[in-house]
Amino acid sequence: MLAKYANITLTKSDIGYYVLNNLDVLQRKATPAEVIEQIDKDRKNRIERKVHTDGKASSYDVQHINEQINYLELANLVIIDDKDVSINPNEMETVQMFADEYNSDPMFDCSAYNFDTVEGRKLFSQKWNEYFSTLSNVSDKFATSIQALSPTTEDKKEDKKKSTTGNKVELGDEGEEFIFEYEKKRVSAFNARLASKVIALGKQKGLGYDIQSVVAEPGDKAEYVKYIEVKSTKRVTAPDIDSTTWYDTLNITRNEFVAAQQHGDYYAVYRVYFTRDGVTVFVMNNIKKKYEDGKVEITPLTYRVDFSSKAVDSVLDTSIGG
Structure with a gap:
């Protein structure tokens, strides 16, 4: 968002070097404003910075960077045009939520789960779904409408009008x-x-x-x-x-x-x-x-409780203090 205001188009290399591979940024010791300021300064001085590890192929450095950026695209939060990365304007409500919370601890601790095993990934997925369906007060902001999947170009406007799906x-x-x-x-x-x-x-x-x-x-x-x-x-x-x-x-x-x-x-x-x-x-x-046959797993997540007066232990007097 700050790059857009500064009229700077971020590239995958920019995001990789200045953000995803920068410990000060990841630990919130450096602010987003400082990152954009440094990018702007380097560009004016014609300095191009890329992540590089001596003795390693370029894929060693860029794989995890590309994976992170791909996740952002899969979440529909960014639009990737070759090497350039920009915010998806159709998802500004969610983007703004992340921007407002950039200096806060994550709402869900992904590091508590083992992603190296199928069981670990399934447990993470289950807990993630449980958390954002029952606990999070911002879960509605993660909903992506069908029209938000469409690129925001003039030739798509009529198609977008046809779809009103929002919930x-x-x-x-x-x-x-x-x-x-x-x-x-x-x-x-x-x-x-x-x-x-x-x-x-x-x-x-x-x-x-x-x-x-x-x-x-x-x-x-x-x-x-x-x-x-x-x-x-x-x-x-x-x-x-x-x-x-x-x-x-x-x-x-x-x-x-x-x-x-x-x-x-x-x-x-x-x-x-x-x-x-x-x-x-x-x-x-x-x-x-x-x-x-074990080809699908079915897990009961909710239980219906049927009860009669025999199960009622007491009735509260709700008029107290009224």
Whole structure:
């Protein structure tokens, strides 16, 4: 932000040398204003500084720098243009929050977890989700709207107007609508007569699925009912399905899990990713079987407590002091 005010375009090398590889900056002994002042001074004196370790290839120094900057891009907070890095103006509320808190301790201690093991990464992910869903009073500022994923150029304005998604409910609605339209086209292409059997049921509570469709594949089960639960999320880029370390997390309700158990092969979860490049959908059939085979993990995070008057020990007199 200070670089923008000073009319300075930061590069990956600038961020790497003056910030990510500068212990005084990382320990908050040097302020952001001092960093920008030094960058401006060096540029005026035509001094170019880069991280370099004697006896090591350049990749040794830049790998961790590029990874950190890539994380910022994946969080949709910056836009990278070749070597230049700038703030994503669509995410100014979140950027401003970080700017206001730059001199405070982190709200979550990432160093307490072991990222060298799958178990450690999963524990971190679980604790991170628990913290920002239950404790943090700023969690809403980490929500990225679908339109915020789009570059802020004139030719994108009309596309941005079409999408009003700004919260989880609207995101879910948009994901369900996308899959509903997809299923109608898929089923109609197989047999136009069956298209009317694709029904959007997301607004009906307690069913355990959002869309009722049909199998619509060659064979004697073509007209069998197919139950689809849609889970939508936003990412800057689509997941790499070929990656051996990638995994994702989604939440399902008790009704959804019961429906998955009841309908087996005919129940599917459609994971919808809205990204800068479009929409990617992963399909997981028969979650119940995958759970039994150890291909997915299902962890209860909340418990419903049903009680009657027999369990009540006392009733507070709330009129005290009134």
